[in-house]
Amino acid sequence: MTVTAAPPRVFRNALVVTQDAARRLLRADVRVEGGRFTHVGPHAPTEGADVIDAEAFALVPGFVNLHTHVAMHPLRGIADDRDLAGFLETLFAVDAHRTEADVEVGARAGVAEMLLGGTTSFLDLYYFEDAVARAVVDVGARGFLGWAVLDPEMTTQKGRPVDNAAAFIGRWRGHPRVTPLVAPQGVYVCGADTWLGARDLALREKTLVHYHLSETRKEVSEHEAKTGRRPADWLGEIGFLGPGQVAAHAVWLTGGEIARLARAEVGIAHCASSNLKLASGGVAPIVELRAAGAPVGLGTDSVASNNSLSMLREIHLAGLVQKNHRWDASVLPAQQLLDLATIEGARALGREAAIGSIEVGKAADFSLFRLDHPTLQPARPEALVSHLAYAAADDAIDSVFVDGTCVVDHRRLVRGDWTRIRKDLDAAADALWSARPKPGGA
Numbered sequence: 001m002t003v004t005a006a007p008p009r010v011f012r013n014a015l016v017v018t019q020d021a022a023r024r025l026l027r028a029d030v031r032v033e034g035g036r037f038t039h040v041g042p043h044a045p046t047e048g049a050d051v052i053d054a055e056a057f058a059l060v061p062g063f064v065n066l067h068t069h070v071a072m073h074p075l076r077g078i079a080d081d082r083d084l085a086g087f088l089e090t091l092f093a094v095d096a097h098r099t100e101a102d103v104e105v106g107a108r109a110g111v112a113e114m115l116l117g118g119t120t121s122f123l124d125l126y127y128f129e130d131a132v133a134r135a136v137v138d139v140g141a142r143g144f145l146g147w148a149v150l151d152p153e154m155t156t157q158k159g160r161p162v163d164n165a166a167a168f169i170g171r172w173r174g175h176p177r178v179t180p181l182v183a184p185q186g187v188y189v190c191g192a193d194t195w196l197g198a199r200d201l202a203l204r205e206k207t208l209v210h211y212h213l214s215e216t217r218k219e220v221s222e223h224e225a226k227t228g229r230r231p232a233d234w235l236g237e238i239g240f241l242g243p244g245q246v247a248a249h250a251v252w253l254t255g256g257e258i259a260r261l262a263r264a265e266v267g268i269a270h271c272a273s274s275n276l277k278l279a280s281g282g283v284a285p286i287v288e289l290r291a292a293g294a295p296v297g298l299g300t301d302s303v304a305s306n307n308s309l310s311m312l313r314e315i316h317l318a319g320l321v322q323k324n325h326r327w328d329a330s331v332l333p334a335q336q337l338l339d340l341a342t343i344e345g346a347r348a349l350g351r352e353a354a355i356g357s358i359e360v361g362k363a364a365d366f367s368l369f370r371l372d373h374p375t376l377q378p379a380r381p382e383a384l385v386s387h388l389a390y391a392a393a394d395d396a397i398d399s400v401f402v403d404g405t406c407v408v409d410h411r412r413l414v415r416g417d418w419t420r421i422r423k424d425l426d427a428a429a430d431a432l433w434s435a436r437p438k439p440g441g442a
């Protein structure tokens with residue numbers, strides 16, 4: 001059950017970007033009660049409610065960030081301007097020094113940054129996910145949290161990673177804002193037993209599987225050399241692929257693999273910034289994946305590879321990359337880009353009935369954008385979706401609500417103490433930055 005102390009609220013006369021099936025944009029009242037939308041339209045009942053004049057705001061669904069490693073916050077800027085192999089060399093060296101305490105500090109900072117950018121739900125892949133879950137609960141987001149699994153001989157985790165993931169799922173099962181799940185790191189560290197163990201665990205627990213897939217050509221060619229199959233084909237042939245999964249990146253796919261992933265109803269997290277910055281070289285075939293019917297959303301990836309958790313930046317960049325790459329300005333128009341960050345991200349998680357749009361019965365996860373903000377001018381309703389896709393800055397977001405509870409109020413965190421988070425983050429960064437390999441290698 002959703003537990004919320006928030007009083008009923010009516011947001012009167014807001015400009016509502018519903019993201020419902022008809023993608024309606026309404027001047028409407030929105031009533032929120034018991035953590036849900038109970039009225040979207042004219043003349044909301046006001047009994048027992050705080051009434052807020054929302055005429056100066058756009059009411060927009062909370063963004064769904066479909067791929068993060070949110071606890072990596074102390075590592076922003078630690079491995080810039082290197083390809084994935086060089087990036088991972090630094091990251092793995094530093095990772096060995098991470099503690100559950102600094103993971104929690106990093107996650108608090110990451111969740112805070114996401115909430116301030118209008119992201120209310122995110123899909124994470126990391127270890128010590130209990131620490132991430134505590135940050136989610138305390139700072140006030142909705143987390144879909146994947147415990148990273150890899151082959152036992154490849155990990156520093158104590159015990160079998162799939163067993164650790166099972167225990168994590170057991171500890172958080174049924175939480176109103178934390179969905180625990182299992183997350184194979186990728187084909188380069190997971191053999192068939194790990195993939196199938198993760199899949200069986202998710203099916204048994206009725207939860208999701210999240211993983212990296214075909215991010216670089218090197219990953220694909222090495223896997224092909226080892227198994228004779230490209231990664232997505234191989235995952236299909238070993239019996240892994242199926243609904244309830246979200247694959248991050250999916251840059252290097254053949255037409256056959258696209259059809260295979262779509263047929264298996266695998267969701268795709270497109271990470272445009274991360275792919276560009278790490279120079280993955282190709283451009284993810286998002287248009288083809290969508291045409292084949294795969295649910296596609298957007299992910300920021302971590303602040304070590306992006307280096308931002310802003311979904312507004314991600315929406316903007318995802319659109320521009322596809323248009324330029326395909327010599328076609330008409331692909332992924334603004335409305336579709338906003339869809340990727342909201343209702344389509346929710347669909348990739350199998351949660352389109354619960355989150356991703358402003359509709360009666362859904363969880364009240366939303367942001368209020370200031371219509372007087374410079375990046376939303378001219379404030380014409382017919383241009384609002386365009387502004388959100390191509391122009392809006394994070395600081396146009398005034399307030400953010402999760403489950404109807406205010407978690408950002410006039411650009412300040414309500415539940416997290418930012419001064420404290422920042423101080424703890426500085427201390428964690430000191431320890432981790434001193435553990436990085438010396439430039440040029442040792």
Ligand SMILES: [Zn+2]
Pocket residue numbers: 067068069212248301302
């Ligand atoms: Zn990643």
